[in-house]
Amino acid sequence: GAVVSQHPSWVICKSGTSVKIECRSLDFQATTMFWYRQFPKQSLMLMATSNEGSKATYEQGVEKDKFLINHASLTLSTLTVTSAHPEDSSFYICSARDGRRVAAYEQYFGPGTRLTVT
């Protein structure tokens, strides 16, 4: 149980275009989802936290107009990188938490999406 999927697993896009990454909880309802970014040989950095049906909370330094997050349902969150540039190339990982479970501290991670902007 507690499986999180991401789509696509990798994507290459041209500079200036937008790309959408999907994060789905397959067998539980994710009341909270998190988006992380990981540059090569670095740690995971939290970008934003989204609760179902409300606006995402962005970490300091993350441009909310560039990284659009939508958490419209209990099983789906999307991250859209708008007007992508080469410096946005990174590994994007989502995680999901079921706040209604006793073990609310558990975060279940997706497999990640590798974005390359050319």
Add this chain to the structure above:
Amino acid sequence: AQKVTQAQTEISVVEKEDVTLDCVYETRDTTYYLFWYKQPPSGELVFLIRRNSFDEQNEISGRYSWNFQKSTSSFNFTITASQVVDSAVYFCALSGGVQGAQKLVFGQGTRLTINP
């Protein structure tokens, strides 16, 4: 503020050696959770263990063991009889507050290479 420090950036050992990965954390919460994750070259995070702040018992799972010491704010991870398949980046992480309601904070990671 919460912080996790993994001072060892890279470790390289020969197969069958024991290796310990260090993790030191900082938090003002009395209730918190500590985690270890493995990230193989594929990139997908693999959950290894979770410990809450009230449970200082050490844990052993096969070749893996964890030593949690609140007195030194450390949560170290030991692999005994290491194998090549253990090669990966290992992250220690901290989540504070009741039921770990706060965000997960990761250490910088330790890249472990096991040489045949």
